[in-house]
Amino acid sequence: MQDSGKADGVFEVRFYRGGANWPSNPFRLQGRGQLAIEPDFVYVRGSSHRSFRFPKKEEERLRKVDIVNVRTAGEDVIFDVVGVQGMQEVGFSAAGRDAAKAIAAALPSRCTPEFEVAHAEREVFHDRIDYWSPSTPVIWTLLAANIGIFFLMWLERKGFGMPWFRPLPGWDSLAAVQAHLQLWQQGIHKLIAARQWWPDAPPALLAEQLVKWGSNLPRKTLGEGQWWRLLSSAFLHGSLLHLGMNMLVLWQAGQLVERIFGSLRFAGLYLLAGIGGGLGSMLWGLVSQHPVNSVGASGAIFGIIGGLFAFIGREHSGVPPTVVRDLRGSVGPFLLFNIGAGFLYPHTDNAAHIGGLVAGWLAGHLLARSLHVPAQHAASQGTS
Template identity: 35%
Template sequence: MTPERITSISFRAPVPPMTKGLIALNVLVFVVMLLGGAGFWHSPNTVQLTWGANFAPATADGQWWRLFSAMFLHFGALHLGMNMLALWDGGKLVERMFGPGRFLSIYLLSGVAGNLLSLVIQGNDAVSGGASGAIFGIYGALLVYVWFARHQMQTREFRWLFWGALAFSALTIGMGYIVPGIDNSAHIGGFLTGMVIAVILLPSAILTSKYFLLTQLLIGTAWVAGLFALLTHLPTPKYRWQQEIAIQEQVQKLQRIDQQAQGRWRQIMLEGREGSVSFDEMAAQIDAQVSTPYEESFETLSALPEDPKLPSAALLEQAKAYALKRSEASKAAADQLRNVPFMPAKPTPP
């Protein structure tokens, strides 16, 4: 888009395809999460973590894809609606200014960089997600473009676009220091990244200096240096997320084993009362179908790491104690059945 056409931009202009596509993708992810059990107005952190939210124990434990996936997750309908309104408002301007390819690059890089800064600042204290980091990058890019094109714009249009975008960004970031639960580090990281990437990707039509390439190189180098500094100051995870997930999976497996074992116990007792199996046969079935599954579950749970910092550390101890208790109790029952003396049936009188 050339600077001469900036004055033709209006809120009534059609939304460009990439902006519409990003809005549709965010809404689609939210709908899929609803179908998967997420809440409409609010989803707990456990649900967000399952879908890929940013969280130091998980992200820094090798799940770096969360820096990307987190920008498409939203904690509720209000969170989604406010972000999509801002994306629609700024996206339709910036996509025309930079073109769809550069616009998408600004959006994605801003979102990832914002989540990276959030990871460093928030550490182990927050589960974060949302498109706001990427959206702030869009507004940062808008400010850069309008500033460099200001001499080729009408004064009224420049004031409307530049000061409006600046006021929106400043007020929203300021609100983040007042209202709890807002990830301001992602906002700031995305905003600064959007400005840097915009300087690097500025269309040649608005560049007035032949020496601007040096400025782009210096700004790009500073941004890369900043990223390197963040990567070398990542927080040490309070615990390993993979270990936490392993405990949760094994506890859920124990619950399934428990249900199956109790069902088999009832079936074996019923067959014993009916006289269709001997005591020795009952004991053998209890060993194979009740005691052994509990014992194997106990051994698996005991092999898991015992880190008191894990959220499920207490649950792990409870699960081990339960599996061991059930295993020993069923073995004792089987031994009692084997020790029952054989009682021959009384002869039927003639």
């Protein structure tokens, strides 16, 4: 049984200073705290963290009549407080989902008209993507492919498992397969004993390996007509940090975009954006006369964001206005920051980012569909 953290109207909660994935509060509270709900007032208790000083215990008293728009998201509880300075949002995490529901039930149920409209539109949007695309198989396939290729390249650099990377006579023999697997297992045990799982490879060796595996090097891609490198390079990464950052953003952004476009269309969007990123990198290298050995999924990731902007910009997309504003407000700053940072950081292939973004935006217009559900389903669900 899950503990609600409640004792005589007092709930144990956790406060955050804010962030993209955490509820925030205007009182600068952080860490463990309490929410005490009384008939006329709500007391918010916690510690405010101050620079170069010890945390200070704080207590804020809120009138219940000023609390509106209470909502929950898993363990998080968020509500608005109407005051002389306008509307303030207060958020925190409860001890669990049950505790969050109990807190929401104990708080006033009043909602502003604007909140009711926005809440209804968000519910309609989630109903629509649940109807069309309840799962995201392409994202998980892309994550597995990128991570798997990185691991195979690492195995090759370690000098064992080489038979895995090229066809050899005798692979149709069960004894040969067992021998290869035994060799691979022995190499793994040696690495565990040495505690050397992800050592950095020498730059020259890594660059040579990336070219071998399909990086976007203009003299190969254009000079030797190996155009497949425009796409293969999007599945290669130069370091574990490079891979981890790209996969995190792909997982966060890609799930929603796949559900909006649908899995098959999303796969097409991702591949076209990857090719666009490769073209952007190659063309900029030729124009600037500084060709680079380009790798990474970031061009394709920028492309799916471009596709998302193309989708929500369509007049009859089926994405309600509230959700359009939410997406533009959250994705827009991320996009501008990363493109701006790309111009400042010398080792960033910003041409691939911009090329992928443009290609994704164009592909998004071609692959977009309507999210409106059939009339009979909408009638049964009470939506439109």
